[in-house]
Amino acid sequence: MSTSSPEAVKKLLENMQTDLRSLSMECKKKFPPVKEAAESGIVKIKTIAARNTDILATLKENSSEVVQPFLMGCGTKEPKITQLCLAAIQRLMSHEVVSEAAAGNIINMLWQLMENGLEELKLLQTVLVLLTTNTVVHDEVLSKAIVLCFRLHFTKDNITNNTAAATVRQVVTVVFERMVAEDERFKGIVELPPPVQGNTNRRSVSTLRPSAKDAYMLFQDLCQLVNADAPYWLVGMTEMTRTFGLELLESVLNDFPGVFLQHQEFSFLLKERVCPLVIKLFSPNIKFRQGSSSSASPAPVEKPYFPICMRLLRVVSVLIKHYYSLLVTECEIFLSLLVKFLDGEKPQWLRAVAVESVHRLCVQPHLLRSFCQSYDMKQHSTKVFRDIVNALGSFIQSLFIVPNAGNPAATNAPAGGSGSGLQGGAGLTAQAAFEYRGTWIPLMTVSVQGSAKATYLEMLDKVEPPSIPEGYAMSVAFSALLDLVRGITSMIERELAKEEEESAVRREANPDQNAQPEPGAHLVWEEMVSACWCGLLAALSLLLDASTDETATENILKAELTVASLCGRLGLVTPRDAFITAICKASLPPHYALTVLSSNAANLNNKTYSIQGQSVQIISPSSESHQQVVAVGQPLTVQPQGTVVLTAKNIQCMRTLLNLAHCHGAVLGTSWQLVLATLQHLVWILGLKPGVGGALKPGRAVEGPSTVLTTAVMTDLPVISNILSRLFESSQYLDDVSLHHLINALCSLSLEAMEMAYGTNKEPSLFAVAKLLETGLVNMDRIEILWRPLTGHLLEVCQHPNARMREWGAEAVTALIKASLAYKHNPPLAQNQRLQLLLLNPLKELSNVLHADIRQKQLESVLQILQSQGDSLGPGWPLVLGVIGAIRNDQGESLIRTAFQCLQLVVTDFLPTMPCTCLQIVVEVAGSFGLQNQELNISLTSIGLLWNISDYFFQRGEAITQELEREEAVLQKQAQEKGEPLNRPFHPAPPFDCLWLCLYAKLGELCVDPRPAVRKSAGQTMFSTIAAHGTLLQQPTWHIVVWKVLFHLLDCVRKSSTTADKEKIESGGGNILIHHSRDTAEKQWAETWVLTLAGVARIFNTRRYLLQQLGDFFKAWEVLLDHIQSAALSKNNEVSLAALKSFQEILQIGTPVKESALPTEALALAALGVPPVLIDPLGASGPGRPLLRSDSMLERLTRYSSAELQVPPPGEESALEDSALWWSAWNTWYRTGTDSTRPPGGGTGTDRPSFIPSQPFLTALVQIFPALYQHIKTGFSMDDLRKLGVILHGAVSVPISSDASPFILPSYTEAVLTSLQEAVLTALDVLQKAICVGPENLQVMYPAIFEQLLLFVEFSCKPPQYGKVETKHVANAKYNQIQLFAPAEWVALNYVPFAERSLEVVVDLYHKTACHKAVINEKVLQNIIKTLRIPLSLKYACPSESTWKLAVSSLLKVLSIGLPVARQHASSGKFETMWPELANAFEDFLFTKSTPPDNMSIQEFQKNEAIDVEVVQLISTEILPFANFIPKDFVGQIMTMLNKGSIHSQSSSFTEAEIEVRMREEFSKVCFETLLQFSFSNKVSTPQEGYISRMALSVLLKRSQDVLRRYVDDERLSGRCPLPRQQVTEIIFVLKAISTLMDSLKKTQPENVDGTTWAQVIALYPTLVECITCSSTEVSSALKEALGPFKDFMQPPVSRVQNGES
Helix, strand or coil: CCCCCHHHHHHHHHHHHHHHHHHHHHHHHHCHHHHHHHHHHHHHHHHHHHHCCCHHHHHHHCHHHHHHHHHHHHHCCCHHHHHHHHHHHHHHHHCCCCCHHHHHHHHHHHHHHHHHCCCHHHHHHHHHHHHHHCCCCCHHHHHHHHHHHHHHHCCCCHHHHHHHHHHHHHHHHHHHHHHHHHHHHCCCCCCCCCCCCCCCCCCCCCCCCHHHHHHHHHHHHHHHHHCCCCCCCCCCCCCCCHHHHHHHHHHHHHHCHHHHHHCHHHHHHHHHHHHHHHHHHHHHHHHCCCCCCCCCCCCHHHCCCHHHHHHHHHHHHHHHHHHCCCCHHHHHHHHHHHHHHCCCCCCHHHHHHHHHHHHHHHCCHHHHHHHHHHHHCCCCCCCHHHHHHHHHHHHHHHHHHCCCCCEHHHHHCCCCCCCCCCCCCCCCCCCCEEEECCEEEECCCCCCCCCCCCCHHHCCCCCCCCCCCCCHHHHHHHHHHHHHHHHHHHHHHHHHHHHHHHHHHHHHHCCCCCCCCCHHHHHHHHHHHHHHHHHHHHHHHHHHHHECCHHHHHHHHHHHHHHHHHHHHHCCHHHHHHHHHHHHHHHCCCCCCCHHHHHHHHCCCCCCCCCCCCCCCCCCCCCCCCCCEEEEECCCCCCCCCCEEEEHHHHHHHHHHHHHHHHHHHHHHHHHHHHHHHHHHHHHHHCEEECHHHCEEECCCCCHHHCEECHHHHHHHHHHHHHHHHHHHHHHHCCHHHHHHHHHHHHHHHHHHHHHHCCCCCCCCCHHHHHHHHHHHHCHHHHHHHHHHHHHHHHHHHCCCCHHHHHHHHHHHHHHHHHHHHCCCCCCHHHCHHHHHHHHHHHHHHHHCCCHHHHHHHHHHHHHHHHHHHHHCHHHHHHHHHHHHCCCHHHCHHHHHHHHHHHHHHHHHHHHHCCHHHHHHHHHHHHHHHHCCCCHHHHHHHHHHHHHHHHHHHHCHHHHHHHHHHHHHHHHHHHHHHCCCCCCCCCCCCHHHHHHHHHHHHHHHHHCCCCHHHHHHHHHHHHHHHHHHHHHCCHHHHHHHHHHHHHHHHHHHHHHHHHCCCCECCCCCCCCCCCHHHCEHHHHHHHHHHHHHHHHHHHHHHCHHHHHCCCCHHHHHHHHHHHHHHHHCCCCHHHHHHHHHHHHHHCCCCCCCCCCCCCHHHHHHHHHCCCHHHCCCCCCCCCCCCCCCCCCHHHHHHHCCCCCCCCCCHHHHHHHCCHHHHHHHHHHHHHHHHHHHCCCCCCCCCCCCCCCCCHHHHHHHHHHHHHHHHHHHHHCCHHHHHHHHHHHHHHHHCCEECCCHHHHCCCCCCCCCCHHHHHHHHHHHHHHHHHHHCCHHHHHHHHHHHHHHHHHHHCCCCCCCCCCCCEECHHHHCCCCHHHHCCCCEECCCCHHHHHHHHHHHHHHHHHHCCCHHHHHCCHHHHHHHHHHHHHHHHHHCCCHHHHHHHHHHHHHHHHHHHHHHHHCHHHCCCCCHHHHHHHHHHHHHCCCCCCCCCCCHHHHHHHHHHHHHHHHHHHHHHHHHHHHCCHHHHHHHHHHHHHHHCCCCCCCCCHHHHHHHCCHHHHHHHHHHHHHHHHHCCCCCHHHHHHHHHHHHHHHHHHHHHHHHHHHHHHHHCCCCCCHHHHHHHHHHHHHHHHHHHHHHHCCHHHCCHHHHHHHHHHHHHHHHHHHCCCHHHHHHHHHHHHHHHHHCCCCCCHHHHHHC
16 A cells, blocks of 8 residues: 555554653653643644645645654653654654654754664664655765764664664665656756866765765765774764675675766766775785794784775675676786785785686676787786786685695595585495695585685685685686686677677678678787686696596586687687697606697696506506506507506597597687597507497407407497597588698698508507598598599508508498499589499409408409499499409409409490490400409300390490490590591491490400310301391401401411310319310310301301301302311311311201201291291301390391391392302312321321321312202313312222221121212212203213222222221221221221212213213223223122122113113124123132132022123023124134033032032023024024034034933942932933923924924933833932923824925
């Protein structure tokens, strides 16, 4: 409820009246005047209340009267009354109804009471109420009131004193508050400046307003009083203390700085009165030296007095804090004093309060900045700021050094020592303290950070200097330092941040202007840092060294870190490095030799702080050292040394270091070196090893068990390693410059590590390498700016001799490359070729490293890159391929294998994604894998890859062509601009064809590789690709393929084959057996030659139409034929045979295929119109024939029925028939044939015969002729035929080596032709067929063919000789089988079947050609007979029985055809010479000189006899009937012969049983019959002839008569004994002859038979009858047959006349 509300007023009035009533009551007896006054007062109040509306105002006007009764009451000095009155007065005052006059009266009354010592507390209360409720008291009255309070302060009563002191303080405050309020009121009014007075009047200051004046007067008098001078205004003061005065001064100065700063008068007071006063009062402290006070000292004032001194310092603090700007010079003095008070010679308490004062300054960074600006930065001024910091520093140092400052036995001090700052209970934690060289100083908690809460500056009640607890000063100084650092750094950083913000805003506003901030601020900051860093560093390092408390250590480190980072931000390199060095040193074990640090520290300060007690072995807290040892490890040095220890503090410092690097990396610049070097050493000592991605993991040290870690540190390690990693991760937030600093630092660290690792196999320090990797990985977004230094250095590491170092270098490089390629750059790599090549370049550089482990790593990473980024390599392909292909033979298998895996991956997956220009490189690389000689399987597989590549070219041909042509155009343009020719292999050919040519060239190189398997595979692949994909090439390219690829290859192969080693190769590699056909290099090369020749031939065959358009086809054809010839004549059966197969192929000779056996594919091709010849001569996979790949020929053809393999258009058929080509082929064939069949020259038998061609070879050779002949027949002359004959004859004569004979020779009994013989006959057959249908002029060749065939027929009896080679005949061979396998023996063939077949051919041919003029003219028939005479005359002596039998039958056939012709041409005499030949032939055969073999069976004999009979029958049918046309001599010879045959001559050698058969009865009988028939049937042309016949008959009959007679006689004589078998046989024959004769006579015309003949026949009859008695049944039966015909003579005799008439 406010005092002016109606209720309050009403209440007031009531209370007033009540008070007055009470007063009148009290004073009724003793003090009537008072009573009256009271009563009149009641009346007065009532009237006022009744009359006035504004009661309070009226009351105030009349207050003097209203108050009067109460004042009188006070005058009574009666306590009860006085109290009542004072209470009433207070009530009035509180309602503000006291006027100035009344107030004066009240004060006066109070003064009286004071003087009387009454109601002192009530008085104070009343004064206070009076002064605080209103402002009516002024000037003298006010001063009186104040003096009153002062007076009461100095009473004897303690309570009164204290109350009065408080009142004084309040009153002083009120006075100044009034002034402040007054200023507020007049704020808006502009005042005239006060006139400057020459001499200031101290008593009245006219320019001031009332309240201000009061304040002024009061303050001035306070100064007077403190200075022990008389006051001007406070009249009536009796006594005063300096301490109280100083307190009042301090409170005014502290609470009302505005007053002094705004009013000149007050400022004047400050400068003129306060400061000198302070300085004066300080003098005893300044002069005082501890310990110099002696009893002789004159004035006791000199001794510093704690209460005053302390209060002075408080005043100074206030002055400095608030009035620094006014009192610059004075403050300089004060500050210098403060610094002096910290001196070691001052009393302990003085230093303590001084430190507290300094602490107060330290928490005001802005103030400190002002000092720096005002003093340190001025030229001739004291460096106050620097001095303050240094003073603090030296203060701290002095505490450690001064012997009585601490407790020397501190090490053993009980944990519960003095001081309030102890942590925890005694047993649990040691007290926080500093310990240095045996001095132990406990650390107390003195104030909250950032506030300087003083202890001793607040001890206003103490008169005696207090005892300062141990460690207090240290603790305050420590706090001061920390607050100083914290304040300055946070202030500067705030301002820096603000400045950056503003400049950013400015930049946004106008980006062009690069406004620099005003340098002033920066200068100040730099000066501040420069001024304080030395002192700070000295103090902090010492403290850090001495600290035993983790929290304290943490704070010190934090301070060092903040300063370092600030210096970094301000660009102050030296201080930054100094602080960082300090942290680094603290992280490492004491005295650790690390050059980077020692060089840095040398120029800072030469104090060495060390930790005592370096016992290393025992890890126990009880060790002398006051730090807990947590790790023992190896120092990282070149020379192995002992172990070093790390303490918990070292680890803590390490964490700070990490923190520094982590948070302030951007400002570290060159000091990264320090930081990283230290970290490297720590990491080494702790035994952290790098893991994946460069992160360091705890790993056991490699060398021995020297690293020992306590559990305390073990738990820390993962954290440390994590922070380490995060440190480098945070490098992504550094700017480019800082990042470069970091990388440079890491590189130089790494160089040191490399230096150290040289020449030792000791584990190297991999810290730098691992961290370079980590830094690279997190800065992928700007990898370009750091890539070169980073990878450049790592590549050096890769070449280091120390394997572990090297391995990590490679790990780092490859990891970076993989990561950088996988990173999603912006723009993507695909659009940033330059970057991509930059990133891949180190991969290429790794190829130059010779160490296999690095190459292995490189290739593994290539594999991974391919698997992950293969699709996006683009322009990087050449690089990657270059890496894959950088293999050498000295590199070992595993490298080559890894590289090859990469290549396989490329070929299988990535050909489509790479630029086509790289395809050539792929071919090169694949080729180089084929050529390496470390791993055969890889060589073979790489050839397979080349095939796959060719397939790819084929499938993507169009796309590749387009891309390559685009590229070519660009290159062409560039070349033109430079004025150079375009430099590219196979240049004139189009680019796509060049790709093929490169492929073929590579395969060509592989085809002459030293390893047979590689050659074989490469050859097959090459020919398959050319076959499958050659259609894509353009014509000019084919020219290159033929000359530069194929023929070049043939030359190389031929050369290698002919010079190859003939030494036997021992079986390769122990367990691999080599077949005997491949056991010399020569044989292996032979296989290659075969393959190559076959391949080339096949190409010539399949691409004939295309090649013929090339212009120099004929030349190429000649070269090819030359190759074929040289191969055919090589002394190697395999090669020579294959050469002929190739020959066949290029002549397009297909192996005959039956219609049904043609594969469907071929039929389909035929349907397409492809001649079967093209399909596959010699079968699809003969020896050395490349197997067709999955795409069958049919597919290829259908794919290309439009391309070059099509059937030639009708007009071009002649191209195939180009006779020059064929004659060239014929010449080759002839040369080959001549050379291969020419028998070797003479030599002694002991010489191993020279090379003799094999049967298959000769067969193939001969088989070529028929087809060849088809093309050359038009010009084939007799001369050529003769040449052919020589070759055929030669070929047939070649013997077989004995070891091959069992496979080629038929067993002797089988009459089979060898394939060679078949072929020879086929060749002749082809010829004769051609002649047959050919023109007349060809037919002259018939005799030559007969001649050739007849030569062969002779082989049946006389096998041919082959030069002087000794051959065994099969005939002997069959008896001594064992000898057959004698090594150097040659076996002649069994020529019988061949001769016989030739004979059949002759017969056939003669059959067709007997009438030909040439055949007649050339006496072919005679020659046939002449030839046949040989086997016929030998008969049983022939090597084979079949021969003479065939000869006979052939003779019969030939004669049956030839004789009519001969008769026809009898007149011409062309057959004259034939007849004698024929007669001799008959004679030799029928009456052979050779005896039949003994073991011949009767059946056989009878068969042979039948043959003889046939001959005779031929004579009887073909010759004798035409005797008129036949020369007589011949007929005579025949008759003689028949006669000889019909007269039976017995052979004595027969056994009884055989005689009957062996007598050739049948033959004799036929001869006889023929003779008879011929005798009777012919009209005898000449008497002589008839005579011969008759004579022959009579001889025969006479002989019969004789035989019969003799037989009858002998029969009689012999009685019962049988006659000899011969005789019986003879008689039987005679009997048979008689019956035959009878038959013949009957058949002939009667007129032809002579009368005497009949007589002789009839004369036989009686003799025959005689024989009837014989006992032999055989004779009887024969007799019966002989007698039978005689019945025709039984007829009645006819009369002669009749007979004569008839």
